[in-house]
Amino acid sequence: xxxxxxxxxxxxxxxxxxxxxxxxxxxxxxxxxxxxxxxxxxxxxxxxxxxxxxxxxxxxxxxxxxxxxxxxxxxxxxxxxxxxxxxxxxxxxxxxxxxxxxxxxxx
Amino acid sequence: xxxxxxxxxxxxxxxxxxxxxxxxxxxxxxxxxxxxxxxxxxxxxxxxxxxxxxxxxxxxxxxxxxxxxxxxxxxxxxxxxxxxxxxxxxxxxxxxxxxxxxxxxxxxxxxxxxxxxxxx
Numbered sequence: 001x002x003x004x005x006x007x008x009x010x011x012x013x014x015x016x017x018x019x020x021x022x023x024x025x026x027x028x029x030x031x032x033x034x035x036x037x038x039x040x041x042x043x044x045x046x047x048x049x050x051x052x053x054x055x056x057x058x059x060x061x062x063x064x065x066x067x068x069x070x071x072x073x074x075x076x077x078x079x080x081x082x083x084x085x086x087x088x089x090x091x092x093x094x095x096x097x098x099x100x101x102x103x104x105x106x107x
Numbered sequence: 108x109x110x111x112x113x114x115x116x117x118x119x120x121x122x123x124x125x126x127x128x129x130x131x132x133x134x135x136x137x138x139x140x141x142x143x144x145x146x147x148x149x150x151x152x153x154x155x156x157x158x159x160x161x162x163x164x165x166x167x168x169x170x171x172x173x174x175x176x177x178x179x180x181x182x183x184x185x186x187x188x189x190x191x192x193x194x195x196x197x198x199x200x201x202x203x204x205x206x207x208x209x210x211x212x213x214x215x216x217x218x219x220x221x222x223x224x225x226x227x
Contacts, residue, residue, distance in 0.1 A: 001170055034212025036154075043203055043217035044154065050211030087154055089212045094167035095144065095159040096212070 002026050004090055006099030012107040013078055021073045021086055021102045028068045029092035035064055035073045036087045038101075044087060048073065080106075109134035111204050111218035118224050119198075125191040125223055129204030130184070137162050137182050142207045144214060145178065145189045147200040155200075159207065160187065194225045 003026040013019050023033065031051035036044035046055045048064035051071055061076040075082055083106050088099040115127035129143070136143060145157040158168040160178045168176045172191070180187040191198060202223055206216040 030211075032211045034214065036214075038154075043205075043220055044214075045217075046213060046215050049208075049213035049215075053211070055213075055215065089154075089156075089214065091207070091212050095169055096156045098154040098156065101153045 002029060002090055002093040002097055004088055004097055004099040006088055006102055008102060009100060010103045010105065012105050014107045015078055015080060017078050018074065018076045019078065019104065020075075021088075021104075023066075023071045023073075023088035023090075023099045025069045025071075025090055025092075029090045031067050032090055032092035033064075033066070033071050034089045034091075035062075036089060037082075037084045038087065039084045047086075075104075109206060109216045111206065111216060113202060113204050113218045113221040115221065115223070117222060118226065119194055120227050121195055121225055122193055125189070125194050125198060125225070127189045127202055127204070127221065127223070128186050129188070129218060130186050131206075132185070134206075135182075136180055136185050136187060139163060140208060142209070143178075143180065143187045144205045144207055146203045146205055146214075147198075148203070148220075149197075149200040157189065157191075157202075196225050199223065199225045 005024045035048040038044040052064045086102045142159045144159040160166040175192045177190045201220040203220045204218045205214045207214040
């Protein structure tokens, strides 16, 4: 099974900052990767699919890049509502596997 | 837009079978463009894929759960289901049903989640 290693596990930032979260796959997964935002008590929300495609309705300050084994999620100009936990998901290898999550906290 | 809703017992005894149903509205589970998933999350922990299925009959289960998991669908009711046998306290989690598409890590619709506690 493909393992997804996500870093950092937690991150403190201020409103207006730009932050980057990374996911590394244990083997190549082409671009079969999505990024999700989860707030407490809520289901995850799809932000990015196919590594770099922005899901409809998601603000353009969210962007994704990468292919193969290394992927990044960048959030530019942090807004208050962006403080949440973020997960990557690979589905190259069914049924898929998530990274461990990154908790983004306000500094 | 499609909506998903989980239902089932919130409390299951150890060694028994956990059974959940996901009712889909606003879209057909027979749509071959999508697959249907179960995902769980223990309190304070990360997300774990349990399995995914296409209504054509193809299913894929998490290898760590494969011996205990069965997913099935009922197109007449627009529902799909999860059965997890021989549960233990480690199976206590919020269980989500969800819809995915084959375009790269894309699970675009989720149920609100249902907490299942395994306890005697």
